Amino acid sequence: MPTKPRLPDGFDLPTAVNGWIHDPDDRTNGHCWQYEQGERPLAIRVFESLRNSYAAVTDDRTSGLESKERIVDLDHDDRGDLSHEEAIVTAIEAAIEWMNNYSEGEWSHLRIHEAAFQPPVGYELASYRINSRTTTILYHQTDAREVDRLAGGNFPDEMSADSCPYLKVETWAGSGNSTVALAPWKGAHDNEQQEIADPPEECGIEVALTTAREFARTFIDGDGPLPADPTGQTSLGRFASQG
Numbered sequence: 001m002p003t004k005p006r007l008p009d010g011f012d013l014p015t016a017v018n019g020w021i022h023d024p025d026d027r028t029n030g031h032c033w034q035y036e037q038g039e040r041p042l043a044i045r046v047f048e049s050l051r052n053s054y055a056a057v058t059d060d061r062t063s064g065l066e067s068k069e070r071i072v073d074l075d076h077d078d079r080g081d082l083s084h085e086e087a088i089v090t091a092i093e094a095a096i097e098w099m100n101n102y103s104e105g106e107w108s109h110l111r112i113h114e115a116a117f118q119p120p121v122g123y124e125l126a127s128y129r130i131n132s133r134t135t136t137i138l139y140h141q142t143d144a145r146e147v148d149r150l151a152g153g154n155f156p157d158e159m160s161a162d163s164c165p166y167l168k169v170e171t172w173a174g175s176g177n178s179t180v181a182l183a184p185w186k187g188a189h190d191n192e193q194q195e196i197a198d199p200p201e202e203c204g205i206e207v208a209l210t211t212a213r214e215f216a217r218t219f220i221d222g223d224g225p226l227p228a229d230p231t232g233q234t235s236l237g238r239f240a241s242q243g
Helices: 084-100 204-220 237-241
Strands: 020-022 031-037 040-048 052-059 068-075 123-130 134-141 166-172 178-183
Touching: 031 084, 040 084, 052 084, 068 084, 134 204, 166 204, 178 204
Parallel strands: none
Antiparallel strands: 020 031, 031 040, 040 052, 052 068, 123 134, 134 166, 166 178
């Protein structure tokens, strides 16, 4: 059961603000207002921690430490005469002001790429994580079982599209360097996955997504066999040059 920030006696959260609807059943530890903007489910949440109280807006199709944009951040050491509950109210009031001034389509996360929500053929989106150093998009084969962990180190003998139900696209923030790889389970580390192409340096996420789509169209959709040695770039290198 989530634990929401404590509010002062007599303070009521608004049920609706300029199209943003309060969701008391939100399963996070923040007070939440949601806004349906086409296929983009936006949310504003007000959180508290040992050090601060803050309000943040996010696109709920994504997760990760950097998926939120903070509207206000109150450090408890700098809040002056404000009580704990008053600091929460200040953050809520800042969120309310932001929602009142919001116009549809006005906010989007700079590291969200809409093309990522159109999965390669044969796959569905499993997760879209935005962290400080990387953006990681994970696709799952629609007709394959989900694998949360490899029990007993049951690693596949051969890395192939058949043994690896996940297709992972990862781009480094700043440099734009990217990898596209097959993975046997959701949390596969670098040494547990098989890169299927060698995108150009600093190619960015768009080229990496195109590489993933070309792989799926060629090898998942039945237009060609999976290379005997996926590490060899002869048969897959052509994908990396497509934007």
